[in-house]
Amino acid sequence: MTVGQNKGAAPSALEALIIGHSPAIQRLREMIRRVARSNASVLLCGPSGSGKELVARAVHDEGVRSDKAFTAINCGAIPSDLIESELFGHEKGSFTGAHARRIGHFEASNGGTLFLDEIGDMRFDMQVKLLRVLEERTIVRVGSSDVRSVDIRLISATHQDLGDAIADGKFREDLFFRLGVVVIQVPSLAARVEDIPALIRHFQRKMPADAKCRYDEGAIAVLMQHAWPGNVRELRNFVERASVLHSGETLGAEDVAILLNPTAVLAPRPAFTSGPAAVPADDDDHLAAAHVAKMPAPGRPIDLKREIETIELEQIHNAPDLADGIISEAARLLTLKRTTLIEKMRKYGVQQQAA
Numbered sequence: 111m112t113v114g115q116n117k118g119a120a121p122s123a124l125e126a127l128i129i130g131h132s133p134a135i136q137r138l139r140e141m142i143r144r145v146a147r148s149n150a151s152v153l154l155c156g157p158s159g160s161g162k163e164l165v166a167r168a169v170h171d172e173g174v175r176s177d178k179a180f181t182a183i184n185c186g187a188i189p190s191d192l193i194e195s196e197l198f199g200h201e202k203g204s205f206t207g208a209h210a211r212r213i214g215h216f217e218a219s220n221g222g223t224l225f226l227d228e229i230g231d232m233r234f235d236m237q238v239k240l241l242r243v244l245e246e247r248t249i250v251r252v253g254s255s256d257v258r259s260v261d262i263r264l265i266s267a268t269h270q271d272l273g274d275a276i277a278d279g280k281f282r283e284d285l286f287f288r289l290g291v292v293v294i295q296v297p298s299l300a301a302r303v304e305d306i307p308a309l310i311r312h313f314q315r316k317m318p319a320d321a322k323c324r325y326d327e328g329a330i331a332v333l334m335q336h337a338w339p340g341n342v343r344e345l346r347n348f349v350e351r352a353s354v355l356h357s358g359e360t361l362g363a364e365d366v367a368i369l370l371n372p373t374a375v376l377a378p379r380p381a382f383t384s385g386p387a388a389v390p391a392d393d394d395d396h397l398a399a400a401h402v403a404k405m406p407a408p409g410r411p412i413d414l415k416r417e418i419e420t421i422e423l424e425q426i427h428n429a430p431d432l433a434d435g436i437i438s439e440a441a442r443l444l445t446l447k448r449t450t451l452i453e454k455m456r457k458y459g460v461q462q463q464a465a
């Protein structure tokens with residue numbers, strides 16, 4: 111499968127924003143359409159980088175408030191002693207440093223949508239105040255006693271398990287139910303790998319034609335097997351890295367495997383040493399070179415045998431380390447017979463370090 115162009119009907123605004131055709135993404139778009147019609151508070155749960163802020167933006171864009179402000183606040187990034195003033199504003203002189211009156215985000219976004227990211231990081235005393243605002247739809251600026259009405263749609267998000275936080279007494283259960291009148295689970299990328307080709311096309315769309323990469327079937331297979339701990343954000347970074355290092359090229363499985371693990375070349379050497387007789391003196395250069403000279407190009411041939419040996423050498427070095435030095439386990443990791451691995455270790459002069 112190559113990452114070619116998708117033909118078909120023009121996508122809706124929502125389909126153009128939230129990319130993917132997997133059942134999980136189709137369900138997510140349907141949820142967005144439904145909740146957008148209401149004013150209910152929405153709690154978005156899902157791992158980091160899975161698209162929670164994008165979903166919040168989509169709920170806003172699809173709803174009646176789309177022509178009003180959408181303000182995103184990361185609660186985890188605001189010092190806890192400032193968050194009340196950030197959200198509700200303050201009067202001049204209400205605390206040291208309050209040199210002027212300041213309007214908070216609730217007032218500034220009146221009529222629109224407020225997105226509170228990392229809600230699980232909010233301090234307990236602040237949770238009480240937020241609950242009151244949600245129940246009464248009013249705010250009081252720090253240092254003031256005036257009660258002001260606000261008309262806000264609140265969307266919040268967390269990558270934490272709020273059930274655990276509630277059980278540990280760190281998050282108020284009543285606030286959880288207020289925030290999550292509707293709870294939407296944003297799926298991890300690993301749960302919808304069939305969306306990867308469409309997401310790659312999406313991230314490449316704005317690139318100049320000669321910066322784009324093509325991905326052969328092997329490359330796509332490796333991408334689909336990757337765990338994607340950083341989710342769609344990690345994929346976006348990967349696509350950018352690929353275009354910087356391989357613009358205009360067709361990437362195969364090996365290229366992708368290396369690009370997915372860009373720090374591997376910097377990793378400490380495994381607990382195995384290379385025998386001086388069998389391993390070339392420029393071993394490190396040799397390994398590093400594998401990260402740049404992989405694809406042949408007109409006027410730039412490659413030594414395929416050497417490339418394959420380089421990859422084999424790297425794997426033979428790394429597998430025993432990953433297996434805590436247990437050779438039979440390392441052989442299993444490489445799907446080799448134990449005797450074959452020992453033979454290859456001898457060939458490359460890789461030996462277990464004396465304890």
Ligand SMILES: Nc1ncnc2c1ncn2[C@@H]1O[C@H](COP(=O)(O)OP(=O)(O)OP(=O)(O)O)[C@@H](O)[C@H]1O
Nearest residue numbers: 127128129157158159160161162163164269342343
């Ligand atoms: N389905 C999708 N289609 C297109 N782009 C997506 C999709 N999901 C996520 N992205 C992109 O991935 C990146 C990360 O998404 P976003 O910031 O919304 O994740 P998040 O879950 O809010 O992350 P965090 O928990 O770290 O705040 C953004 O560039 C976003 O536009």
